[in-house]
Amino acid sequence: MLVLIFAATWGMAAWIARGGAESTSRLAPESLPVGNVTSVAETIDESGPVLYPGLDTTTGERTLVLNHTGDDPTREWRVYWAYPADRDPTCGVEQVRHSDRFTDCDGREIDVSELAPPEGVCPVVENRARLSINLTCNDLTPATIG
Numbered sequence: 322m323l324v325l326i327f328a329a330t331w332g333m334a335a336w337i338a339r340g341g342a343e344s345t346s347r348l349a350p351e352s353l354p355v356g357n358v359t360s361v362a363e364t365i366d367e368s369g370p371v372l373y374p375g376l377d378t379t380t381g382e383r384t385l386v387l388n389h390t391g392d393d394p395t396r397e398w399r400v401y402w403a404y405p406a407d408r409d410p411t412c413g414v415e416q417v418r419h420s421d422r423f424t425d426c427d428g429r430e431i432d433v434s435e436l437a438p439p440e441g442v443c444p445v446v447e448n449r450a451r452l453s454i455n456l457t458c459n460d461l462t463p464a465t466i467g
Contacts, residue, residue, distance in 0.1 A: 401436035
């Protein structure tokens with residue numbers, strides 16, 4: 322029985338490894354689709370930044386905060402981690418309802434711009450219409466495509 326479990330595990334690992342980059346995106350997507358830039362910008366304008374909690378953890382470490390500023394829904398998108406820039410990931414924040422303010426683990430009220438900027442995560446606007454969050458971007462990834 323143990324040999325069958327080992328063989329099945331090895332077989333699945335070999336199948337995934339054979340897929341190269343395609344298999345990586347099957348296991349962990351490279352981007353998180355958000356929606357229409359105009360609709361999302363209006364939602365943020367009315368209710369404050371949008372939190373994307375979880376991402377397979379229960380701490381604020383893997384919770385993203387999406388914010389938009391300005392009048393052009395195709396520009397000025399920012400992504401942050403849901404903890405203060407001057408604290409570590411264990412200091413998660415809670416959003417003050419319908420605002421761009423957050424309360425951190427020490428009870429301080431902070432602005433969205435005081436949250437930690439993530440490395441390797443960036444908002445992407447495609448064809449001036451669709452917004453997604455790229456979870457594998459680098460300095461060369463354009464913020465706007467199309």
